[in-house]
Amino acid sequence: MLYLIGLGLYDERDISLKGIEILKTADEIYAENYTNFYHGNLKNLEEIAGRNKHITILKRNEIESGEILYKNALLKDIALLVPGDPMFATTHSSIILDAEKRKIKVKIIHSSSIYSAIAETGLMTYKFGRTTTIAFPYKDTIPSSPYKIFMENFERNLHTLMLLDIDLENNKFLSINRGLEILLKLEEDAKEDIVRKATFVCCARLGSDDALIKAVKGTDAEKILNFDFGEPPHCIIAAANLHFIEEEMLARFY
């Protein structure tokens, strides 16, 4: 059996009890740490798992090829730990499909995720459109798809969750400040006028003890470009028209 176990939003206290029970009986435990900044200590989870268990961190190519995970999974219980919820990362669908082709049974253990944590802002989750990721500019090229998705969602009066790129191998992350700067630049090039009409809800370290949510009207977005949001992970929500309850919830974060 192959278990995909969510580590949850922030640190080692976010894994579920179900996840811990499986760690205690699993024959081999692996973890991936390239889809998010994980602030937990895997050593503590090894101790909780007991019986001198060791958690091996796999590189991106090792997860994508999957061979290490599938090798013994027909006979043994293999666990793969994934930051957040295991199903909110596209790679993990491929793992399920590949494993099932090899007749390996897969079980998912869900956990807290950025996709549910954004509800803490007060924005209604059913009013979100397509999610996008603001990527690191490559040389002088800034990918424009986040702006296009923001515009499409905004025109349909839907909010946009903008994830921010991370490069864990080089310990780099795109901050909220840089993300907003990129959006302002893309708007300048597109010559549309939507940033001014939106509300930006900036979220840092949701689920941690020092989580930070800061809302800003699009007209004031430039004023927070130097605000210190602290450690990653960060994301931005571009909110469309607000329901009065959303307004009241967001008023706590300006």
Ligand SMILES: C[S@@+](CC[C@H](N)C(=O)[O-])C[C@H]1O[C@@H](n2cnc3c(N)ncnc32)[C@H](O)[C@@H]1O
């Ligand atoms: C590719 S997603 C992975 C999502 C993860 N599987 C989950 O279910 O939460 C990673 C991105 O989500 C955002 N993110 C994840 N956790 C966050 C948190 N606690 N606070 C703010 N943003 C977060 C960041 O933009 C980060 O780069």
